[in-house]
Amino acid sequence: VDSHPARRRTALVTGASRGIGRAIAAQLAADGYDLLLAARDVDALEDVAAQLRTDQNRVSVATANMADEAEVEALASAQLALAPHLDVLVLAAGAAMSGAIDSLPLRRLDTQLAVNLRAPFHLIQRLLPALRVAAGSSPTGAKVIAIASITGVVSETGLAGYGASKAALISLCETLSAEEGENGVSATALSPGFVDTDMTEWMRDRIDPAEMITVGDVAELTRALCRLSRYAVVPNIVLTRPGAQLWRA
Ligand SMILES: NC(=O)c1ccc[n+]([C@@H]2O[C@H](COP(=O)([O-])OP(=O)(O)OC[C@H]3O[C@@H](n4cnc5c(N)ncnc54)[C@H](OP(=O)(O)O)[C@@H]3O)[C@@H](O)[C@H]2O)c1
Numbered sequence: 001v002d003s004h005p006a007r008r009r010t011a012l013v014t015g016a017s018r019g020i021g022r023a024i025a026a027q028l029a030a031d032g033y034d035l036l037l038a039a040r041d042v043d044a045l046e047d048v049a050a051q052l053r054t055d056q057n058r059v060s061v062a063t064a065n066m067a068d069e070a071e072v073e074a075l076a077s078a079q080l081a082l083a084p085h086l087d088v089l090v091l092a093a094g095a096a097m098s099g100a101i102d103s104l105p106l107r108r109l110d111t112q113l114a115v116n117l118r119a120p121f122h123l124i125q126r127l128l129p130a131l132r133v134a135a136g137s138s139p140t141g142a143k144v145i146a147i148a149s150i151t152g153v154v155s156e157t158g159l160a161g162y163g164a165s166k167a168a169l170i171s172l173c174e175t176l177s178a179e180e181g182e183n184g185v186s187a188t189a190l191s192p193g194f195v196d197t198d199m200t201e202w203m204r205d206r207i208d209p210a211e212m213i214t215v216g217d218v219a220e221l222t223r224a225l226c227r228l229s230r231y232a233v234v235p236n237i238v239l240t241r242p243g244a245q246l247w248r249a
Pocket of ligand 1: 014015016017018019020021038039040041042044064065066067091092093094095096115147148149150191192193194195196197198199200
């Protein structure tokens, strides 16, 4: 609970146009956060913003391709222009491409590393001053929540590039908590198996989408994390699906 109710709580959500990021943005809006929503598709972003805007909160949008350094930089600047403090940074934009190690085009590896690791690193670096400001006046501190993947925890054939990028993202979250925890800034990776979104459309003939993890499950955990005191640091949460084999997507 914020002991400074006069200060508006702010959050930046990447990948907010669809899927997990959109569900998290809706949860944060319901909890009264001012939001900056980012993705590439401006029409989709405007639709989400129109749905989440209320009399109580402000919702802005910014388009940014996370594979483009200049656009990531511009997104960070847009956030800093909105408020000097940032309570929650949700990193949900992600690129997933499959391919065995013997044949994955290196270009695809580069794209996944850019979107899933480099852009999160860049945003965290530029927004840390604002996260520290928020943490300085809130008992919950400031939170970075990165949507990683169970594939970043245990390997999955055909997902070497994606899994490596997500393992690196999990490591980035750990080091951020280690470096900034005493300033009240901590990071959590959320590492789900298959979640029913556009990203898992190709799996629908093998796994019934009704039996996948829901975007609401991930949003619910995000909400809980945002309410934890600054003294509870949570490095990584794995969400897996029911079944005898827990350690698979
Ligand atoms: N679905 C799963 O099973 C699953 C499991 C584990 C982890 N994840 C992770 O969860 C996160 C969200 O995925 P999702 O399942 O919600 O997928 P989704 O429905 O396909 O949404 C992906 C989001 O990321 C944005 N995005 C994609 N590439 C981008 C780029 N180059 N620049 C900026 N934004 C980009 C998309 O917006 P635009 O297209 O408008 O840019 C969209 O908002 C990802 O990091 C993903 O790796 C998903």
